[in-house]
Amino acid sequence: TSTYVPYKVKDIALADWGRKEIRLAEAEMPGLMALRAEFGPSKPLAGARIAGCLHMTIQTAVLIETLVELGADVTWSSCNIFSTQDHAAAAIAAAGIPVYAWKGMTEEEFNWCIEQTLFFGEDRQPLNMILDDGGDLTNMVFDVYPELISGIRGLSEETTTGVHRLYERMKNGTLHLPAINVNDSVTKSKFDNKYGCRESLVDAIRRATDLMLAGKVAVVAGYGDVGKGSAESLRGAGCRVLVTEIDPICALQAAMDGYEVVPMDEAVTRAQIFVTATGNVRIIKDRHFRAMKDKAVVCNIGHFDNEIDMAWLNQNYGHSKSQIKPQVDMYEIDGKEIIVLAEGRLVNLGCAMGHPSFVMSCSFSNQTLAQLELWQNADKYENKVYVLPKKLDEKVAALHLAHVGAKLEPLEQEQADYIGVQVEGPFKSEMYRY
Ligand code: NAI
Secondary structure (H helix, E strand, C coil), X not given: CCCCCCCECCCHHHHHHHHHHHHHHHHCCHHHHHHHHHHCCCCCCCXXXXXXXXXXXXXXXXXXXXXXXXXXXXXXXXXXXXXXXXXXXXXXXXXXXXXXCCCCCCHHHHHHHHHHCCEECCCCEECCEEEECCCHHHHHHHHHCHHHHHHCCEEEECCHHHHHHHHHHHHHCCCCCCEEECCCCHHHHHHHHHHHHHHHHHHHHHHHHCCCCCCCEEEEECCCHHHHHHHHHHHHCCCEEEEECCCHHXXXXXXXXXXXXXXXXXXXXXXXXXXXXCCCCCCECHHHXXXXXXXXXXXXXXXXXXXXXXXXXXXXXXXXXXXXXXXXEEEXXXXXXXXXXXXXXXXXXXXXXXCCHHHHHHHHHHHHHHHHHHHXXXXXXXXXXXXXXXXXXXXXXXXXXXXXXXXXCCCCHHHHHHHCCCCCCCCCCCCCCC
């Protein structure tokens, strides 16, 4: 166990600014505030030592302080080297919560930061809950600190890519804890991944490049939840959008939503803006880079930086790289200049401020409910991956209706009987896909 470092952030003097923005975010996060009102007084998370590894943004600060208000001790690191908002981290540190995160850290510092979150306080008490985004904290505990596993009740995972790793572990017998897949709550993936990216993708490209988007041809690789939001974001800005897909169902969806569906080899000769949203590897690689137009902009909104073959790019053309500003680099490839955003890491958090608070309130309400459930009822769960019950998913949605002025139709008993549901829900079968 390492010696106690109370926190490490870029500049603690940013705390006042961070606090002001946290207050604004709270007003846009009705789900989290309702959970504070419901569970704050009884402190159901008392005794929980939650280590969190999730983009240290203003919205995440509201999540952290919700967990604290429910009684937990919390330590935090960011799950990406570029995604920390330094004023948010400073405000959390100033509130006395151990946070280890700053924008633009190295990979080595990244691992150091996660390591700091494993032990709490001067007396170095180990974590007993994991809250993860992408699986880096989970992997560190399972692979490097296996002696800590027996003291941990469970883990909750935020994103598609992290959930994918958990199901793999479950299959090969290396999932050592009960896990709640937060991503596949409907009120997470069908909102954050989709409507979140619809707002934050174009925001990131604009902040990074100041390009006129209207009239440009853009390509989105992958038409899952993130791809759907990303394509709509670009179309809303006036781009003509191409989509690439491997799955005929998603390809057909894209076509029927009005996008042209083409292979990447065709898209590269036509597009000026490239966005990868697959959660898969090497979507844009050597031959694609070589075929691109001059001044093409290349970015990734998926979780890891291997969607764009940055290893190949840096190995072969790293010598030509010149920084235009932080997180915006130009490479010269065979006489053409190619602009790469956020070094291939998720662009909306690297070049902009991530998703808006309101949609993150949906995601983080699910996170809070998952932590509550695992902390209180871990013995009911095996070392498997679970999703929250539909009733809670519906509850999260319900907590966000008033804020957007939406009023529900009351379901009458006769109607409930007719469609075979309870008046108070759940309103759909598990099969329903939304
Ligand atoms: P998803 O599974 O819904 O969609 C991925 C899509 O990519 C699928 O339709 C799949 O068929 C397609 N695909 C796979 N290989 C492909 C290839 N070679 N070419 C073209 N298409 C291909 O996953 P989701 O939820 O959309 O997430 C995608 C990634 O984004 C994940 O890494 C996830 O963790 C991340 N994510 C990022 C967020 C952000 O704010 N930046 C928010 C939420 C998720």
